[in-house]
Amino acid sequence: MLRFVIRRLLYAVLVLWLVSTLVFVFLHVSPVPVERVIGGPRATTDTLAQIRRNLGLDQPAIVQYGQWLGRLVRGDLGDSYVNGTSVTSLIADRLPTTLWLVFGAGVLWFVGGVATGVFSATRARGLGDRVATLFVLVGLSTPPFVMALVLLFLFSTELGLAGIHWFEAGPPLQEHFLQRMVLPWIALAFLMIATYTRLTRGSMLDVLGEDYIRTARAKGLSERRVVYRHGLRAALTPVVTQFGIDLGALIGSTIVTEKVFGLQGVGQLVYQSIALGDTPVIIGVTLVVTLFVVAANLLVDIGYSFLDPRVRLA
Amino acid sequence: MSYSDLQAEAVPVEPGPAASVRGRSPFRLAWARFRRDKLAVVSLVVLALMVAFAAMAPLWASWTGHPYDATFPKTALDVDGQPVGPSRHFWLGADQLGRDVLVRAAYGARISLIVGVVASVLASLLGVAVGTLAGFVGGWLDTLLARLMDLTLALPYLLVAIMLATTFQISSVFSSLTLTIIVIAFFSFAAFGRIIRGQVLSLKEKEFVEAARSLGAGNLRIMFVDVLPNLVAQVTVLTSLLIPTSIVFEATLSFLGVGVRLPMPSWGSMLGEGSDVFQTAWWLLAVPAILLLLTTLSFNLLGDGIRDALDPRSERLIGKR
Numbered sequence: 001m002l003r004f005v006i007r008r009l010l011y012a013v014l015v016l017w018l019v020s021t022l023v024f025v026f027l028h029v030s031p032v033p034v035e036r037v038i039g040g041p042r043a044t045t046d047t048l049a050q051i052r053r054n055l056g057l058d059q060p061a062i063v064q065y066g067q068w069l070g071r072l073v074r075g076d077l078g079d080s081y082v083n084g085t086s087v088t089s090l091i092a093d094r095l096p097t098t099l100w101l102v103f104g105a106g107v108l109w110f111v112g113g114v115a116t117g118v119f120s121a122t123r124a125r126g127l128g129d130r131v132a133t134l135f136v137l138v139g140l141s142t143p144p145f146v147m148a149l150v151l152l153f154l155f156s157t158e159l160g161l162a163g164i165h166w167f168e169a170g171p172p173l174q175e176h177f178l179q180r181m182v183l184p185w186i187a188l189a190f191l192m193i194a195t196y197t198r199l200t201r202g203s204m205l206d207v208l209g210e211d212y213i214r215t216a217r218a219k220g221l222s223e224r225r226v227v228y229r230h231g232l233r234a235a236l237t238p239v240v241t242q243f244g245i246d247l248g249a250l251i252g253s254t255i256v257t258e259k260v261f262g263l264q265g266v267g268q269l270v271y272q273s274i275a276l277g278d279t280p281v282i283i284g285v286t287l288v289v290t291l292f293v294v295a296a297n298l299l300v301d302i303g304y305s306f307l308d309p310r311v312r313l314a
Numbered sequence: 315m316s317y318s319d320l321q322a323e324a325v326p327v328e329p330g331p332a333a334s335v336r337g338r339s340p341f342r343l344a345w346a347r348f349r350r351d352k353l354a355v356v357s358l359v360v361l362a363l364m365v366a367f368a369a370m371a372p373l374w375a376s377w378t379g380h381p382y383d384a385t386f387p388k389t390a391l392d393v394d395g396q397p398v399g400p401s402r403h404f405w406l407g408a409d410q411l412g413r414d415v416l417v418r419a420a421y422g423a424r425i426s427l428i429v430g431v432v433a434s435v436l437a438s439l440l441g442v443a444v445g446t447l448a449g450f451v452g453g454w455l456d457t458l459l460a461r462l463m464d465l466t467l468a469l470p471y472l473l474v475a476i477m478l479a480t481t482f483q484i485s486s487v488f489s490s491l492t493l494t495i496i497v498i499a500f501f502s503f504a505a506f507g508r509i510i511r512g513q514v515l516s517l518k519e520k521e522f523v524e525a526a527r528s529l530g531a532g533n534l535r536i537m538f539v540d541v542l543p544n545l546v547a548q549v550t551v552l553t554s555l556l557i558p559t560s561i562v563f564e565a566t567l568s569f570l571g572v573g574v575r576l577p578m579p580s581w582g583s584m585l586g587e588g589s590d591v592f593q594t595a596w597w598l599l600a601v602p603a604i605l606l607l608l609t610t611l612s613f614n615l616l617g618d619g620i621r622d623a624l625d626p627r628s629e630r631l632i633g634k635r
Contacts, residue, residue: 018465137611141610251470253470274476286470294468
């Protein structure tokens with residue numbers, strides 16, 4: 001078991017290193033000229049060269065890479081090219097918003113998806129199932145950003161949101177927390193609820209066809225107890241696994257939701273940094289976001305190997 | 315297999331005086347099953363209409379006299395400078411710059427359909443190539459390719475896609491359309507390749523491959539004659555279900571301003587440009603959003619129908635059974 005965990009951990013570190021190196025290479029092969037962003041349109045060639053020297057951009061890429069890697073090992077992600085703030089503190093500022101966004105949406109889609117899935121499975125082929133299927137159909141075909149725009153259009157007046165740029169100034173997260181978060185949560189969760197409804201329904205139908213469910217019914221247990229205690233508990237395992245993976249992956253895909261609702265999370269941070277050519281921030285955010293993906297996969301793998309020892313051999 | 319599955323498999327035989335039994339090709343069997351799927355047929359019709367709408371884009375422009383990037387401040391904006399809604403001259407309204415939404419939506423349909431189909435086909439070709447190579451050759455090549463696909467799947471794809479699109483757009487090696495297609499295909503091939511690899515690994519152990527090998531068939535022959543034809547059904551289904559995902563991907567990138575570059579209209583960029591004035595000009599939200607939803611919904615249903623027709627035993631993605 002310990003060997004398995006260590007091997008997976010080493011692999012996770014390898015993935016993180018490869019991803020950050022890939023991003024580094026991308027950005028060096030085809031960089032946004034950051035010195036133009038800093039110097040402004042009327043900067044002279046000398047000024048531009050001076051800026052490049054100050055940022056260490058005049059050195060060969062391999063030297064820059066070595067310096068960056070050396071700092072990374074010590075836990076330092078470097079400083080922003082544009083305003084000199086340390087990348088770690090920039091991310092630390094923005095991460096809570098993104099985490100709140102993802103976890104709130106996660107709770108919503110897990111509860112919503114499982115509830116609808118169970119509802120659908122216990123009424124298989126009935127009217128309720130058909131209605132739920134219709135919902136899944138529409139949900140799976142709705143792009144999240146369209147959902148976000150539609151919600152903003154429908155409810156912005158009620159919630160006092162004045163449109164897409166309302167929070168551009170970025171008041172502290174605590175201010176009107178629920179009021180600001182409820183629409184982003186729904187927008188982010190909508191498609192996932194549809195996915196999880198389908199997943200839960202399929203898994204529930206599989207489990208409810210098992211022999212031990214028949215035994216439970218034959219014992220004279222109430223239908224409620226059979227469905228929830230015996231059925232749902234077993235049916236949830238694959239759903240929970242998927243939940244772990246999706247939750248980790250979603251942290252890197254909140255850019256659109258954050259932009260539409262003007263939330264200042266890491267998504268907006270990296271979106272703005274890409275436009276400015278602020279390489280350290282881009283790599284830093286990529287690294288942190290990948291860390292969540294890798295950590296979620298790792299936890300799911302390890303959790304699974306506890307439940308099912310056969311996995312460890314693979 | 316349930317009774318209804320068996321029924322679906324059963325070939326309706328027309329009783330005749332000389333009821334000669336004719337063999338049907340797998341394709342005709344599949345087509346017969348597909349035709350009975352009402353939702354799939356309806357979605358096929360919707361998509362055909364969408365293709366026609368897109369193909370007619372230059373015609374819309376010449377009939378209305380409104381090229382897609384031309385602004386009409388006199389007729390399309392009212393005295394307050396607000397865009398006019400659906401009317402006799404502008405059937406689906408005008409945007410805040412005074413351009414015709416109908417004409418732009420038709421050109422946007424072109425982008426969506428082209429990017430969706432081309433990116434998906436490209437991703438599936440790449441996925442099949444990498445997946446087959448990894449599964450069939452095995453050894454260190456398999457380890458390398460499998461790890462490569464794992465790595466691609468671990469990348470925060472939206473973030474990296476935006477980065478690629480931004481940096482390459484500045485150096486402008488490719489046109490923004492080509493670039494968008496390449497980026498989407500790149501982030502879709504890995505999931506595809508992983509499935510194909512699994513399939514090839516299991517096909518490789520089948521008796522008919524063993525039989526072919528004992529008859530003296532070489533690796534290449536086995537790969538192209540015995541293994542690849544068995545993947546056709548699955549590849550078709552996966553590709554058709556990848557199309558709506560690619561369409562959404564393109565719309566998202568264009569919405570963020572890093573997909574198909576302005577002033578070329580795309581449904582995504584129309585939504586992005588109009589988002590400031592939705593409250594007063596609802597058609598700027600409604601037209602591209604409804605078209606986008608209709609297209610992805612139809613492709614999902616169509617893909618589901620194709621899956622059902624080619625492999626009646628598999629579980630449906632959505633829809634009734």
